[in-house]
Amino acid sequence: MENRKKVAFYTLGCKLNFSETSTIARSFQDEGFDRVDFEEIADIYVINTCSVTENADKQFKQIVKKALKHNDKAFVAAVGCYAQLKPEELAAVDGVDLVLGATEKFKITDYINDLSKNDMGEVHSCEIEEADFYVGSYSIGDRTRAFLKVQDGCDYKCTYCTIPLARGISRSDTMENVMKNAKEISQQGIKEIVLTGVNIGDYGKGEFGNKKHEHTFFELVQALDQVDGIERLRISSIEPNLLKNETIEFVSQSRTFVPHFHIPLQSGSNTILKKMKRRYLRELYADRVAKIREVMPHACIGVDVIVGFPGETDELFLETYNFLNELDISYLHVFTYSERDNTEAADMEGVVPMNVRSKRSKMLRGLSVKKRRAFYESQLGTHRTVLFEGENKEGYIHGFTENYVKVKTPWNPELVNTLHDIQLTKIDEDGIVRMDFVNVPG
Structure with a gap:
């Protein structure tokens, strides 16, 4: 040995x-x-x-x-x-x-x-053209949550992105294999699965080089909802044009899918969205948010946004800022545009100076803090279920509610990987909801 x-x-x-x-x-x-x-x-x-x-x-x-x-x-x-x-x-x-x-x-x-x-x-x-086969994967890190890969690669041609060059064409796992992996995960006592891929809304395309859709993303969601032993399923990140009403409505009634969506926007300016070759305009994005809010008022909605894309003038940046400010979302992931070799955007005119990129990034990060705080405040007084994670951070154990409110309580190892019904009552100075006491059964 x-x-x-x-x-x-x-x-x-x-x-x-x-x-x-x-x-x-x-x-x-x-x-x-x-x-x-x-x-x-x-x-x-x-x-x-x-x-x-x-x-x-x-x-x-x-x-x-x-x-x-x-x-x-x-x-x-x-x-x-x-x-x-x-x-x-x-x-x-x-x-x-x-x-x-x-x-x-x-x-x-x-x-x-x-x-x-x-x-x-x-x-x-x-040569990336050879990456046309699919390898299923899932991660089991801390014992509370697993990332389950259902799709790889991307057929979109966004002008800033190297992922198609790095990962190849869009292709998916078979439904049978996704189910098998989900069952394996559930047998290990893991309570939450996060679905992941490069463009998961495109699920079903290109199973082993076959470009037609065998199944849709909606069918995958319906099937996964039936897996025994998994308490929670979370959709990680999905393109707004691929997030259909049927999926949103299904999640709102689902046994296991949680009310949390992460939807890349990238810009709130239609001019920039077109330069990026995104497949939607801001009006469609606003519709997706409105639909989620209609059927799940308490849902958490996260947004990816890129600042400093070539041609983003002060006016166009303000279009993004004002659009996001008025939108009923919960937090932002802000990315500062950086040039990438072999992308169309790298050769575009109207390069935004680095100091302007970082100033814009700071403005949107500030907006994100404000949005998250407002979302947490809107949840005070409600009853939610929290899943506690496995780490002792400065004497506290942390967890997330189904709608992605971060909660902490004094460290107790018996709480690791357990679900608890709690009432959200107060937000601590660090912006996290604090519970002073959580009952451990028995």
Whole structure:
């Protein structure tokens, strides 16, 4: 047993990456490796990269350094989106031994026969057209929530985005396999599943290269609602043009789907939306929000927005700000536009200076704080169910209600991974709803 090799993982980026890291980790465990924490000494460090955020590149170098600090003889592998887009760049980073692109990452154990360090990272990356098969994944991190991947890739051509270049065409898991994975998750005592993918509303397209829809996203939602043992299902992020009324109405009556939607907007200006090649205008977005509010007044609605896109004048930014200010939403995820190679937007005129981008970002982050506070206040006095998570943070345990209100109560390990009916009564100075006492049964 002494000779078992140890492997550690670091994930950058989205929920989808976390689900894929977990799947890759299980393949190592199947090959007889022991998984350890990234902060521990390991024989192999696998870094799952992201290309969406501006700092992903810088972060990668820091993480490699960190790994080699734990063990300077460790074998370091890079996988994921950035590894697909810029394999040579990652391979040139000091200490990197192996770089795997979109199709190779799930076969990583096939490439790790020899753990000796390389002078230069070895690259195995495909032409992205070859990424036309589907690998199902799910993550089990803390014991309360799992990310279940149902779809990968994207056929949209948004002018700022490298994801189609990094992940290939839109393709989906089979309904049977999604159900099988959901049941496996439920058998591990996990209470909540978050559905994830690149463009999950496009679910059903391209099962193994077949471009027609076998099933729709709505059918997937209906089927998952029947899985025994799962208390909660959450739709992570869905395009406004793919979030149909039938889905919203179903969620409002559902046994397990929670009233929480995260809907990318990206800009509140139709001029900018057209330049971005988004597939809707702001009027459709406002309709989606109004529909959710009509059938689920208490729902939480999160919004992605990009500031500083080329051509975003002060007037157009104010269109976005005012649109969001008037919209009945709950919080924002604000992204500062950053140029990406091989995207249309990188060559557009009207580049917004960095200091203006960061000022706009700050304004929208301030609006987000205001929106979240107003949403939490609207929930005071209501009865909700909270699912407590597994970490002790400064003497408190945290959890989320079904409609994504963050709640904290003094740390009690017996509360981990348990659901409780509570009344939301007060908001603490840090903006989190605080319960001074939660009953533990028995």
